[in-house]
Amino acid sequence: MKREDIADLMAFAIIAEERSFSRAAVRLGLSSSALSHAIRLLEQRLETKLLNRTTRSVAPTAAGQRLLDRLSPALGEIAEGVEALAEERDRPSGVVRINTHRSAALLHVLPKLPILRKIYPDVHLELGVDDAMVDIVADGFDAGIRHGEQLARDMVAVRISPEYHTAVVAAPDYLTGRPEVRSPADLLQHDCLAWRYRTSGALLKWEFMQDHRKVSVDVEPVFTTDDMEVLIEATTTGAGLAYLLKEQVATHLASGQLVEVLPGFSVPHEPCYLYYPSRRQMRPAMRAVVEVLKGGIGRAAANEQPSTDAIAESHS
Known part of the structure; x- marks a missing residue:
């Protein structure tokens, strides 16, 4: 293997990860044209097309994906080895990519960004916000954030929030002059705003604790969305009642x-x-993010625990 092959193979892996020449060029500090030229030369040397290019997207070919599957472990070890040097100078650095649903991003990640920047200025946090479940390993993330009942058993889980509670909420103007809501059954007399799972297409169930047992109400929504922020905004305009997590609308x-x-x-x-x-061995940068998000800056991740439930769709 020639020396230039190593650099070009790493560039190929980054393009495949980003699904974009322009974003990969920014990460590599190159121009898009220079990067495209390097990949063309690599494909010529290997006599194999590695990437399918369109005006809107870039994706590995079947041969390219097979090569990427072989390359990824080796490139990952190289990256971990380089970033492990940060331990020697006691200054975590590098990019930590986390996939999370929108509510966790707003409630538990963004408020702690100033702390992360102050304590670990060389750590760059990249958030992928997706209300659906994803395979964090296949999609190139270092970690994910989801509710406890939705974690795979082969993951290490660190608690970063208190327990949540559901709430049915509405704008005061909506409730004026309408039937009083005294029990879950009364919801059937009201305009209800629903949230739909993007992956399964199912509506989020409206569940309640009644007489010490869980019951559900099959509301017929007058409005449905798969975006939680849109749902909250619709509720504040007086469009109807919404079933949310109380913590999501605490400020409202x-x-x-x-x-x-x-x-x-x-x-x-x-x-x-x-x-x-x-x-996966935890990198210094990842350890720093764990400590900040769980509120244990300067301490080891003492309350890590293996999760036991299968991955399911998220309750955003």
């Missing part, structure tokens, strides 16, 4: 934009966990 409730109905029927939900593959 505090300001009076929204009010909660049926508070005595709330259902508790698992807290959020940061999870990552147990077989």
Whole structure:
């Protein structure tokens, strides 16, 4: 193998990860044209087409994917070896990629960014926000954030939030002059706004604790969306009642934009966990992010625990 092959193979892996020549060029500090030229030369030397290019996307060919599958472990070891040098100078650095649903990003990650920047200025956090479950290993993420009941058993999980609670909320203007909501069954007399899972297409169930057992109400929504922020915004405009996590709308409730109905029927939900593959050695940068997100800066990840449940779709 020639020396230039190593650099070009690494460039190929980054292009495949980013699915874009322009984004890969930014990461590599090259121009898109120079990077494209390097890949063409690599394909000529290997006498194999590695990437399918269109005006909108870039993806590995079948041969390219087979090569990438062989390259990824070796390139990962090289990256970990280089970043492990940070341990010697006690200054974590590098990129940590985390996949999370929108609520966890807003509630538990963004508020801690200033702390991360202050304590670990050389750590760059990259968030992939997706309300659907993803395979963090296959998609190139270092870790993910989901609720406890949704974690695969081969992951290490670190709790980063308190327990959640469901809430049915509405704008005060919507409730004016409408039937009072005293029990879950009363919801059938109201306009309900629903959230739909992107992966399965199913509607989120409206579940309640009643007489010490969990019951569900099959509402017929007048509005449905797969974007939680859109759902909250629709609720604040007075479009109807929405079934959310109370923590998602805490500021809206505090300001009076929204009010909660049926508070005595709330259902508790698992807290959020940061999870990552147990077989992977933790990089210094990753360890720094774990410590900040769980609120244990300067301490080892003492409360790590293997999760036991199968991956399912997220409750955003």
